[in-house]
Amino acid sequence: MFWASVGFVGCILISLGSNIVRKTVERILTAQVIIMWFILLICVFTLTSMNDWIKFFKSLVENFGKIPPDISWWTLASAVCFIGAGGISNIWYTFWIRDAGFGMGSLIGKIPGWRGKKTSIKLSGYLPKPTKENMRRVKSWISNLHKAFWLVFFLMNFLAISLFAVLSNVVLHRRNLVPSGFEIAVVQAEIFQSVAGRFGYFIFLFMIAMLLWGTQLSICEGIVRQLADTTYLVSRKVRKFVKRDIRKWYFYLFILFAVWGMVWIVLQEFFSELIKPDFFLFLSANIGLISQLISLVMLLYFQYFIARKYLPKRLWDIYKPHPIRTVILLLTACFWGYFVGMAWMEKLGLLS
Template identity: 30%
Template structure:
């Protein structure tokens, strides 16, 4: 049910932003500035807020190169070898399912190799065309709209952040515009946070389930017991942080910058797994390393910059 809701809301967000809000708000000078920015590779505006810059990139597709944890979605849908390792069943109406603590790959026979290559083509299409395209859309379109609507130098703070763009759009189209933008914002945050909280819980569970026999015994072989316990703990923690009085934007930016820390171990780990643990017949081509390595370097710069500035007061941008 939640998956259907996510798909409906995603379609609504894309249609509303692309065909209603963007045409009514976009300014040509903003588009020109955007076009220049696309080709200004490596340029960082003087005085840029590194936390904001890192959060923007990190929030859009988890820095795009770090979406490795989405593999749990493929697994739970039964794609590829996901059909033989088990999945996390629903809390309501689900049944106990055996989940293998170790990964599996088929014997590298000619038939299996051909099948795996077909799956890899689908994954590549999904990640490089669909995922990348929509991540780029999610990052650029709202930014273009906000830049076109809000005067430069507008201070966004507190809970009023959610209302700035809504109020500006309402001045152009009328009161209904306020509620449209507000609902779009709610839809974006709901779908994103639901996905991230689920993925975070699933990946922590993956690590615990595959490395600790004690955890598997505690769960009595039922991974649902572990997953939903952790999910509840995470939700309670998140609600506590929200109501702690911290600035909403600060909370969002801190969480959005986490992927830059993830890059330090996730990207090298993925390359190691591909090179050392997979049979040669199933390894991804080495030219694909270009993308994660570029992202690794970028994330390293952002992460080091954050540590230097907020830890030692040293500003590198």
């Protein structure tokens, strides 16, 4: 409870002490990722062998598409949601892109930290004039977005998941250990201690703490940013209440979100038999999977029924997704829809 509360306070202080929230969060998460990867690679090189990796990729190919018989659909759907970014958090990326000043986002405005200047986010967007130079720059921005996605979201996440999977197999499976809850991190740290001593024990737990706090920071910032941005843009009363200073509205919601989170932490501490962390974890994941499924459908609708209709033809020719991307989105929607259906039918007792 103590460290979870400290994490929330840290998230608030980081945002309060920033000139531009996105820049500070980006720097912290970048440092966290570098440190985590450094420690993770030490763990991998210390505990695994080339044979472990051969077995891992062989198993990945042989068991592709197979559903483990001893795992519930509810749990499996949660994993499907959280792998990579997961859930509605994929959409947060667009808010960060705007604050980074990519493309026409540089004209909209960005959310400053409490130390930053008063800012009013533009209520409507801009379209570049369809000149030859602008079209070249639009293509360049879209190319940069694709590179960022494949490098950061796909490749980095895939490698991290692979490293943790191999480590878990080597550390836990070989010893026939099946820890649950918070024991997972502690048990693996104790095993790593047997190889690298007390230093190894603490360095492994430090890596896990960095990973969890980085997730806490990005989720807090992402949820609050989405709520602040959306409500500020659609509600005239909100803009009047904060005198068109989105910074105030952002921090009101941030503090409210942090307090709400700490209240649930306290309740869970004193009513642990009634309030189970894993219940809320699985519930939020499965709700997030529904949200992500809806977002895919809305994205396809926006692309082909809104953007195609209202964008100038030269812009649409550049912005329109490649047919292969559309097919991938449709297949992804079917994939997520399958897990959503199976998980909720199981939860509602509709599966035998």
